[in-house]
Amino acid sequence: MKNAGTALYVHVPFCVAKCAYCDFASRTPRDPAEMSAYVDAVLAETTAWRDRGLLGDVSTLYFGGGTPTLLGDELLHLVSGIRQRAVLRDGAEITVETNPETTSPVLVPALAAAGVTRMSLGVQSFDDDVLTTLGRRHDAATAEGVAGLLAGSGMRFALDLICGVPGQSMTSWRDTLERAVATGAGHLSVYPLAIEDRTPLWREIAAGRMVEPDPDLAADMMLLAEEVLSAAGIMRYETANYARPGEQSVHNSAYWTGVPYIGIGPGAHSMVAAGEFDRIARAEGWYAEPWNLEPGASTAARVRFSVGEDIVSYVHQPVRPPQVASFLTAEEVGAEDVMLGLRMTAGVDAALVDTAGLGTVMEELAAELLVEFADGRWRTTSRGWLLGNEVFGRVLEG
Ligand code: SF4
Structure with a gap:
């Protein structure tokens, strides 16, 4: 890509x-x-x-x-x-x-x-x-x-x-x-x-x-x-x-296709490859005192983080470590990419579904006419759009 x-x-x-x-x-x-x-x-x-x-x-x-x-x-x-x-x-x-x-x-x-x-x-x-x-x-x-x-x-x-x-x-x-x-x-x-x-x-x-x-x-x-x-x-x-x-x-x-993003300001979220996050966290000392951020990046594929929502403390100290960080495994990343892809009419490539190990889930959803497979891609059907929360939830659960 x-x-x-x-x-x-x-x-x-x-x-x-x-x-x-x-x-x-x-x-x-x-x-x-x-x-x-x-x-x-x-x-x-x-x-x-x-x-x-x-x-x-x-x-x-x-x-x-x-x-x-x-x-x-x-x-x-x-x-x-x-x-x-x-x-x-x-x-x-x-x-x-x-x-x-x-x-x-x-x-x-x-x-x-x-x-x-x-x-x-x-x-x-x-x-x-x-x-x-x-x-x-x-x-x-x-x-x-x-x-x-x-x-x-x-x-x-x-x-x-x-x-x-x-x-x-x-x-x-x-x-x-x-x-x-x-x-x-x-x-x-x-x-x-x-x-x-x-x-x-x-x-x-x-x-x-x-x-x-x-x-x-x-x-x-x-x-x-x-x-x-x-x-x-x-x-x-x-x-x-x-x-x-x-x-x-x-x-x-x-956001829907797994592109890395940086969100600036309180309430904004960022998501980057775990290797990038780890590089920055080490250089900035986020894993050390007084921050002690969990060094979970070594076992993650991507990291999502934000500086919290408080405007006053942000204005006082805009350059600081994330206050919230989620370390996503490769499995979680795969499920999330497939779920977000199914929210788009373009759907998701079969290879992405296979890599995420979601072939069986997609077959089950297809049997219920919630998704369909054509031209190498899985797409949500009209019925699937109406029951979107169920489709996306089952993909995320794997
Ligand atoms: S309060 Fe502001 S952010 Fe919230 S819905 Fe109204 S205009 Fe949008």
Whole structure:
């Protein structure tokens, strides 16, 4: 396989306000100075990863959150600072996530001029009632206006949508899908609402003030999304992701195909080959006191790690050892690669399934019409997409 380089993710953990369903690593900033100090911390951490030798061949760069555009002009400083430190491939995809309330007509062309190639806009719905239930800070008209701004920016752009929201009807969902298509977005992510513990929506449901999302209705909405989007030439390429030809997300595809990634900032995850991790851990003294990180890399194939989620301690000390590290065996890596591959319509090569020792599991899933084998690849069937959690879970269990 051609060397896929490294995917670089930069986390910006600030939002205008917390949405009612959100359990992501984000919060409102204390003041503008906190955002500025955060940008400095991120650049210091990026310098450290450059010096550790992992940013010499970056194939895709993604600014996510949170809401990176809440940084305003500081975001331009951040983009150029990262580009000065990491060696990006020619034509590398550079994505910035944004929300309607922070996407200004001044910032958008400035981001394009700074080299950003793609914007990902959190719309979630074009129904104001649904937006209110979700606790979003924008209305449908604002989202439509911002989508128009992005369409004229020369950058590629993507929209995120949520279905299965309490009170959301099929008619409302169809209208949202059709208005999303009409924006000209090249990429659409479509997720059923998940109620995460201790979020405001979870509390509303627990107190009996709101009905729980109906999983059958959400499944019907996912089917409607496939119908409406594919009729518009926006084809599914992953369980929850659709794109016009050539508009697939390079960055997200990297996560689904085992490409190493470095995540900068609290709440961001990294994954590298165990040998690389071991080399860095030894050079940085992470296995020694006071860190005493478990030296499990010698028996692992890959290592996944993060610096935790606390913003204040991160800003104070951005260059530090991982606080959480999982050492994945070759067997676990194989199962994970096959599971992620099955989430994509391209499926997985038979050789990968054999190497992971998952031939029997795949035969069993095929007998239940959940996967199929053709042209040397295993792919998830339409029935398998509907029962995705079961398919992916059984692959991971081996
Ligand atoms: S904008 Fe996104 S990250 Fe921020 S609170 Fe809402 S869902 Fe969470």
